Amino acid sequence: MLDRLRKFIHAVSGLGDESATSFAEDDHRLAAAALLVHVVNADGTTAAVELTRLRSVIETEFGLDARATAELLEKAEESDREAVDFFRFTSVLKRTLDDEARRNIVEMMFDVAFADGVLDEIEESSIWRVAELLGVSTRERVLLRQRVAREASAGDLGDGPTPGPWSPMSPRQAE
Numbered sequence: 001m002l003d004r005l006r007k008f009i010h011a012v013s014g015l016g017d018e019s020a021t022s023f024a025e026d027d028h029r030l031a032a033a034a035l036l037v038h039v040v041n042a043d044g045t046t047a048a049v050e051l052t053r054l055r056s057v058i059e060t061e062f063g064l065d066a067r068a069t070a071e072l073l074e075k076a077e078e079s080d081r082e083a084v085d086f087f088r089f090t091s092v093l094k095r096t097l098d099d100e101a102r103r104n105i106v107e108m109m110f111d112v113a114f115a116d117g118v119l120d121e122i123e124e125s126s127i128w129r130v131a132e133l134l135g136v137s138t139r140e141r142v143l144l145r146q147r148v149a150r151e152a153s154a155g156d157l158g159d160g161p162t163p164g165p166w167s168p169m170s171p172r173q174a175e
Contacts, residue, residue: 033076043120053115
């Protein structure tokens with residue numbers, strides 16, 4: 001209990017860097033990363049380009065260094081292996097993120113799924129189920145898929161999903 005209070009105080013006050021590398025079960029970064037890991041592994045083949053894109057998206061979106069990204073991915077893989085459904089992750093995301101941020105999670109999932117140039121039907125089905133659980137409408141999901149597909153075919157996935165309020169420095173914060 002005291003440890004949870006200490007972590008909360010560190011997170012709120014910004015003291016130390018513990019909050020950047022401590023990924024608790026209720027951390028939205030762990031929940032999002034587990035969903036991304038699931039999509040990358042969903043089709044049964046994990047291409048090197050997908051893993052590279054996964055690391056890049058996580059580093060960019062969550063502002064993590066290589067060590068913290070590796071730690072998060074390790075915990076995310078373990079969480080995904082232990083999970084019996086997506087609710088474990090989507091419930092955390094629904095509690096902690098607003099609508100725009102949840103849409104960005106779906107966009108991130110499409111981003112890593114399209115990394116190998118192909119959106120497999122199992123990957124798309126997983127993203128569809130997660131989007132439904134996150135409250136992202138069918139229309140929004142389809143528009144996100146189309147936008148990421150256009151960017152993937154144009155070779156413009158370098159910047160990743162649209163920055164959101166969880167990003168280390170969103171465009172709104174820079175102004």
